Amino acid sequence: MDTASPPPEGNDPTRRTALGAEVYREAQESAEFAELRRAHRSFAFPLTVAFVAWYLLYVLLSSYAGGFMGTKVVGNINIALLLGVAQFVTTFLIAWWYSRHAEAKLDPKSTAIKARLEGQS
Amino acid sequence: MSIQAIPATTVLAAGDAGEHRVLIITLFVAFVLATLGITIWAGRQTKDATDFYAGGRSFTGFQNGLAISGDYMSAASFLGIAGAIALFGYDGFLYSIGFLVAWLIALLLVAEPLRNSGRFTMGDVLAFRMRQRPVRTAAGVSTIVVSIFYLLAQMAGAGALVALLLGITSEAGKILIVILVGIVMILYVAIGGMKGTTWVQMIKAVLLIAGTLLITFLVMVKFNFNISTLLGAAAENSGKGTAFLEPGLKYGVDSMTKIDFISLGVALVLGTAGLPHILIRFYTVPTAQVARKSVNWAIGIIGAFYLMTIALGFGAAALLKQETIIESNAAGNTAAPLLAQEIGGGPGSAGGAILLAVISAVAFATILAVVAGLTLASSSSFAHDLYVNVIRKGNATEKEEVRAARWATVGIGAAAIFLGVFARDLNVAGLVALAFAVAASANLPTILYSLFWKRFTTQGALWSIYGGLFASVFLVLFSPVVSGAPSAMFPDVDFHWFPLSNPGLISIPLGFLLGWLGTVVSKERPNLDKYAELEVRSLTGTHAH
Numbered sequence: 001m002d003t004a005s006p007p008p009e010g011n012d013p014t015r016r017t018a019l020g021a022e023v024y025r026e027a028q029e030s031a032e033f034a035e036l037r038r039a040h041r042s043f044a045f046p047l048t049v050a051f052v053a054w055y056l057l058y059v060l061l062s063s064y065a066g067g068f069m070g071t072k073v074v075g076n077i078n079i080a081l082l083l084g085v086a087q088f089v090t091t092f093l094i095a096w097w098y099s100r101h102a103e104a105k106l107d108p109k110s111t112a113i114k115a116r117l118e119g120q121s
Numbered sequence: 122m123s124i125q126a127i128p129a130t131t132v133l134a135a136g137d138a139g140e141h142r143v144l145i146i147t148l149f150v151a152f153v154l155a156t157l158g159i160t161i162w163a164g165r166q167t168k169d170a171t172d173f174y175a176g177g178r179s180f181t182g183f184q185n186g187l188a189i190s191g192d193y194m195s196a197a198s199f200l201g202i203a204g205a206i207a208l209f210g211y212d213g214f215l216y217s218i219g220f221l222v223a224w225l226i227a228l229l230l231v232a233e234p235l236r237n238s239g240r241f242t243m244g245d246v247l248a249f250r251m252r253q254r255p256v257r258t259a260a261g262v263s264t265i266v267v268s269i270f271y272l273l274a275q276m277a278g279a280g281a282l283v284a285l286l287l288g289i290t291s292e293a294g295k296i297l298i299v300i301l302v303g304i305v306m307i308l309y310v311a312i313g314g315m316k317g318t319t320w321v322q323m324i325k326a327v328l329l330i331a332g333t334l335l336i337t338f339l340v341m342v343k344f345n346f347n348i349s350t351l352l353g354a355a356a357e358n359s360g361k362g363t364a365f366l367e368p369g370l371k372y373g374v375d376s377m378t379k380i381d382f383i384s385l386g387v388a389l390v391l392g393t394a395g396l397p398h399i400l401i402r403f404y405t406v407p408t409a410q411v412a413r414k415s416v417n418w419a420i421g422i423i424g425a426f427y428l429m430t431i432a433l434g435f436g437a438a439a440l441l442k443q444e445t446i447i448e449s450n451a452a453g454n455t456a457a458p459l460l461a462q463e464i465g466g467g468p469g470s471a472g473g474a475i476l477l478a479v480i481s482a483v484a485f486a487t488i489l490a491v492v493a494g495l496t497l498a499s500s501s502s503f504a505h506d507l508y509v510n511v512i513r514k515g516n517a518t519e520k521e522e523v524r525a526a527r528w529a530t531v532g533i534g535a536a537a538i539f540l541g542v543f544a545r546d547l548n549v550a551g552l553v554a555l556a557f558a559v560a561a562s563a564n565l566p567t568i569l570y571s572l573f574w575k576r577f578t579t580q581g582a583l584w585s586i587y588g589g590l591f592a593s594v595f596l597v598l599f600s601p602v603v604s605g606a607p608s609a610m611f612p613d614v615d616f617h618w619f620p621l622s623n624p625g626l627i628s629i630p631l632g633f634l635l636g637w638l639g640t641v642v643s644k645e646r647p648n649l650d651k652y653a654e655l656e657v658r659s660l661t662g663t664h665a666h
Contacts, residue, residue, distance in 0.1 A: 019664065021650035027663075028653040036660055041573075044229040052390065055222045059386040062215060062368035063379040070367035075349030076356065080211055080368055087218045088424055094225055095420045099413060102233075107410060110661040117663045 019117060027117055036109040043101050051094055058083055141474040141481075142287055148482035152328075153305055156321045156489070160309050163317035170519045171666075173314035173526055174241035174501050175404040178666075182411045184323060186418020189402050191322030192494040193220075193393075193419070194329060194426055196487045197278055197553060202427070203460070204453025206434020207446055210355070210365035212372055213434055215382070217427035219389030224423065226394040226565075228416045233409035234572050234659035235400060240666045243397045244506035247567050247586075250651035251579040254511050259586040261506035263563045264397040266590060267556050268499040269537065271398070272492055274552035276302065276541030279488040282454060286481040296542050302488065303538035309493040310500065311530040314523075315405060318493045325490035330426060332483040336457070336476075337429045339464045340436035351432070354439035365438070381621045385554060388625030392557030395564030398498035409662050433457055440464065458484070496537065500529035555597050558625040562589030562632035570636050572659060576647050577640050584639030589632030596624035 027033055061069055062080065069080035167173050180188070198220065205213030239245035244260030280299040289295060309317055344351040356365040364370060372382035393399060403412045437446065437456040440463050449455040458480045462468060465476030504526035509517045517525070544552075566585045570577040597603065602622045605615035621627075640647075657663060 019654075021654065024653040024657050025650060027657045033657065033660075037656070040660060048226065048229055051222065051225055055219070055390055056383075056386070058218070059215075059383055062212075063372065063382055066367055066369045066373060070363065072363075076352040076363075076366060077349055078363075078366055081214075081352075081366065084211075084214055084218055085428075087222060088428060091222050091225060091420065092424060095228055095417055098225075098229055099417055102410075102413060113657070114661045114663045117657070117661070 019120065023117065023120060027113065030113075032109065033113060036106065036113065039105045039109065043098070043105075047094060047098070051090065054090065055087065058087055141478050144474060144478035145287060145481045148478055149485050152482060152486050153489075156324060156486075157305070157308060159320045159324075160313035160317035163314065163320060164312040167314045167316055167523075170241070170505075170522050170526075172316060173523045174401070174505065176315035176319050178405060178407050180319060180405045180415075182406065182414030183418050184319070185402060185406050185411070185415035186422060187326045188319045188322040188405070189399065189415060189419040190422040190426070191324075191326035191329070191487075191490045192398060192402060193423060194326070194487065195275060195491045195553075196282065196484050197274065197454075199329060199333070199487055200282065200454045200457050200484055201452070202430045203433040203437060203457040204446070204450070204455070205371070206430060207437035207441070207456035207460075208443070208453040209371040210359060210361065210435075210438065211368050212370050214431060215368070215372075215386070216389070217430050219386050220393070221420070221424050221427050223390045223393035224416065224420045226391065227399070228413065228420070230572070231394045231400070231568060232403050232412045232416050235568075236403045236406070236409045236412040237662045237665045238572075238655055238659040239404065241401070241404060241505045242502045243400045243564065243568070244502060244510075247564075247571055247582060248506075248510075249571065249655045250577075250648050251571075251582050254514075256579060256582050256586075257506045257510045259583055260567075261502045261511070263559070263586050263590050264502035264506070265499045265533075266594070267395075267560050267564070268397060268495045268502075269533075269540070270552050270559065271396075271556035272495040272499070272537045273540050273544050274556065275488055275492045275495070276537055277544045277552070278454075279485075279492070280541065282488070283485060286455070286458060286484070299541045300538055302492065303534055303541065305489060306492045306496055306537075307531055307534035309489070310497045310534070311527045314526075315401075315497060318490075318497050319402075319405060321493055322490045325486045326422065328483050328486050330422065332480055333426060333429045333433065336436070336461055336464065336480065337432040340432045340440075340460070343436075343440070343464070348431075351435055351439055355435040358440070359438045359443060377620050380626070381623060384621050384623040384626035387629060388554065388558040388561050388623050391561035391565055391625070391629055393560075395560035395568060396556070397502060397560075397564070398494045401498055401501060402494075404666075408665070433460065436460055436464075492537070496530055496534055499533050500526050503529040503533065554602070554623045555593065558597070558623055558628055559590060559593045561625060562593045562628040563587075564589075565629075566632040566636045570640075571655070574640075575649070575652055577636070578643045578645050578647050580643035580645060581636045581638075581640030585632050585636030588635035588639075589628055592631050593624045593628035596621075596628060600624065 069078065071079045073079060073082060171177055202213055202216050205216065235246050238249055243264055244257050247260040248256040276299055279302045280295045283298045284295045309321055352366055356363055359365045372378050406412050406415055437460040441459055446453055446456050446459060449459060458477055461480040462473040462477040466472035504522055508525045509515065509522050563586045566589065567582045570581065596619050599617050599619045600622050601609060601617050603609055603617065604611045605617035
C-alpha cells in the first residue's frame with residue numbers, strides 16, 4: 001500500500017472556510033440567488049411530485065387493476081407492458097428536460113454567483 | 122438487486138458442469154488478473170485523500186456514468202430480474218421500472234447539491250450545518266449498516282451463484298468462493314482506492330451491457346425481431362397463458378401481497394438516492410455539471426439494460442422449460458445463463474458452452490464490481506466520518522486518514538467475508554430489500570431536509586437517521602423475511618408479527634416524520650449561518666472541493 005507518497009497537492013483544507021459567514025448570508029439574501037433558488041425549486045419540486053405520483057399510479061394499477069392492465073392492444077402487447085415502457089420513456093424525457101432547463105436557466109445564474117463570490121476571497 | 126433468494130442447495134440442471142467449467146474458470150481468472158493489473162496501476166497514482174476517496178475527481182461524465190451503472194446493476198439485478206420475469210412473467214418486470222425511475226430523484230434533487238457541498242462521504246453533507254460529532258457518527262453508522270446489508274446479500278449470492286455455475290456443491294467449496302471474492306474485493310479497494318474501483322466498475326458495465334446485448338440480439342433473431350411473437354411464445358411455453366403477460370402472478374395473491382408490493386415499490390424508488398455507495402460516485406467528477414451529465418449517462422445505460430431484461434426474461438420463458446429453470450435454481454437466478462446456453466446451441470454444444478461461460482463470467486465480474494463499491498463506501502465513511510472527524514476530532518493528517526481508510530477496507534472486507542460465510546444460506550431477498558428500505562428511511566429524509574429545509578436541526582437529523590434505521594431493521598426482524606415462512610432466514614421458528622416483507626411503507630414515512638418532529642420540538646436554534654453557506658454553495662458550486 002502506497003502511503004509514503006509526497007504531500008498532497010491542490011487540496012487546501014482552509015478552502016472550505018475561505019469566505020466568512022456574512023458573505024454567504026449576504027449572497028443568500030441577494031436577489032440573484034433568490035432567482036436561482038426559485039428557478040431550481042419551481043422546476044424540480046413539482047416535477048418530483050409528478051413523476052413519483054405517476055410511478056405510484058402505475059404500481060397501484062398493477063396491483064388493483066389487473067383486468068384493465070391485461071387489455072391487449074396489438075398482438076400480445078397489452079396495456080401493462082405499454083405503461084411499463086411508458087415509465088421508461090417518461091424517465092428519459094424528464095432527465096432530458098431537467099438537463100435542458102438546468103443548462104439554460106440554472107447554470108448561467110450559478111456560474112455568475114460563484115464567480116462573484118470566489119472573486120471576493 | 123431483485124428480491125430473489127438463491128438457495129445454496131440447487132445444482133445446475135444441464136448436468137454438463139465439467140465441460141464449461143474450464144472455460145468459465147479461465148474467463149474468471151482473466152478478468153481478475155486484468156482488473157488487478159489496473160488496480161495496481163491506479164494504486165500507484167493514488168497519493169492523497171482526494172485520490173483515494175474520489176479518484177482525484179478526474180473522471181468525465183461518461184466515465185462516471187458507466188461506473189455508476191456498474192456500481193448499480195448488481196448480479197441480482199442481472200440474474201434476479203431475468204429469473205423473476207422467466208418465472209413470474211410481467212411481475213418480474215416491475216422491478217426494472219422502480220430501479221430506473223428512482224434515478225430521477227438523484228438527478229433532480231441530490232446529485233448536484235451533494236457534489237457541490239460535500240467532500241468525500243454522505244456524512245459530509247448530512248453534518249454540514251449540524252453539530253459534527255453526533256451527526257457524523259449517525260451518518261457513519263447508517264452508511265455502514267446499509268452497505269453491510271447490501272454487501273452481505275451480494276456475498277451470499279456470489280457464493281451460491283458461482284458455486285452453482287461451476288458445479289461446486291460442497292460447503293467447503295462455497296466457503297472458499299466467498300473468501301476468494303472477499304480477498305479480490307479487498308485488494309481492489311485497499312490498493313486502487315476509488316480510482317481502481319471506478320475502472321473495475323466501468324469495465325464490468327461494458328461487459329454486462331455487451332453480454333446482455335448479445336443475448337438480446339440472439340433472442341430477437343429467433344423471433345424475427347417481433348416482440349409480440351416473443352411474448353406469445355413465452356406465455357404459451359410458461360403454461361400460464363396470457364396471465365403470464367399481466368400483473369399479479371407473484372404479487373396478486375392476496376391483499377397483503379399487494380400491499381407488500383407497494384411497500385417494495387416505495388422503498389425502491391426512494392432508496393437509490395440514499396445509497397451511500399451510489400452517492401460517493403458523484404464526488405469523482407470535477408463539477409456539479411459533470412455530475413449531472415454522469416447521472417444522465419447512467420439513466421441511459423441502466424434504462425437500456427433494464428429494457429433488455431424483457432428479452433432476457435421472456436426469452437428464457439419462451440425457450441426453456443419452466444421445470445428446467447426451477448430445477449436449476451428455485452428462484453430463477455440461473456435463467457439468464459441457461460438461456461445463453463440454449464441460444465448458443467443447447468447443452469452439450471460448443472456454442473452453448475461458450476455463451477454459458479461468457480455470461481457466467483459477466484455475472485462474476487458484476488458481483489466483484491458491486492462488492493468493491495460497497496466496501497469502498499463503508500471504509501470511506503469509517504475513516505472520514507468516524508475515525509477522523511469523531512475519534513480524532515478532525516486532527517489527523519491526510520496520510521493518516523488514507524492509511525485508516527485502507528485498514529478499514531481490510532477490516533470491513535474481513536467482516537464481510539466472515540458474515541458472508543455465515544450468511545451464505547440466507548435469503549438474499551431480505552438483505553437487499555432491507556438495504557433499500559434503510560437507505561430510504563434513514564438517509565434520504567436527512568439529505569433532503571438538510572439541503573432544502575432552513576429550520577432543520579441536529580436533533581431532527583439524529584431522530585430521523587436513528588429512527589429510520591431502527592424502525593426498518595426492527596420491522597424486518599419481525600417480518601416473514603426472518604421467521605415464520607418457508608423462505609425465511611430461520612424457517613423453523615416463527616416470531617414474526619409484522620405482515621410485510623418490506624418495511625418501507627411504514628419506516629420511510631416514519632423517517633420523514635421523525636426528522637420533522639425532532640426539529641420542531643428541539644430547543645436548539647438552527648445554525649442559519651451554516652445554512653446560508655450550505656445553500657449558496659450547494660446551488661452555485663462556490664468553493665466546491
